Amino acid sequence: MEIIDLSKGNSIINQYLAEIRDVNYQQNRLLFRNNITRVGEMMAYEISKTLEYETKDVTTPLGVSRVSVPADKIILATIFRAGLPFHNGFLNVFDHAGNAFVSAYREYTDNEHTEVGIHVEYLATPSIDGKTLIIADPMLATGGSMELGYKAFLTKGTPKRIHIACVIATPDGIDHIKKTLPDDKTTIWCAAVDPGMNEHKYIVPGFGDAGDLCYGSKL
């Protein structure tokens, strides 16, 4: 399974990620969501370089131009809530893609808040059969939400290729995806890999709770 960490090369994504992580800067939700969206746009552009292409003749007012355009049928999938602004970034780039949504939220199952259970409730997706499935979710912490989201999408067909797209991943999350998704057709993309998680399963240093920073706290 290929793991592509975009922070290994310098790009403007690093600036956006610095602002996303900054405890003061991230208080402005509009800027926070916008930076997540911009990382999504740039990651989508990088993924676009790995697609299959076909040539097509386009009639201009002055003649015919032969252009190379993506041949893959793309489904952009995301996990509520925090995935929404990231998904929008991908959709700004792959504007002809189909769209799939699943809800998954983590909830502590013990009083010490060290064990998380994940609830999946809502699924809305077109067929993913033979498609290139991009699942965008900003945080790959334990990898549990991504696994359950993927399994929910899998009830609607078998994708040709899978791209797991996140802003920050942990080594544990990456290992979990390696164990649970097909090795030969999955690529993991991230803007950074952070060293680990705290006792509450938050990524450290990470940037905090992605859903709350995008949309405010929930009960």
Ligand SMILES: O=P(O)(O)OC[C@H]1O[C@H](OP(=O)(O)OP(=O)(O)O)[C@H](O)[C@@H]1O
């Ligand atoms: O890899 P995991 O350990 O499963 O954690 C990652 C999940 O945590 C966040 O969602 P959260 O459960 O906080 O829900 P929210 O988007 O509603 O805030 C994030 O958007 C991922 O879906």
Ligand SMILES: O=c1cc[nH]c(=O)[nH]1
């Ligand atoms: O650090 C983390 C881990 C999971 N989900 C988040 O929103 N943040």
Ligand SMILES: [Mg+2]
């Ligand atoms: Mg959250």
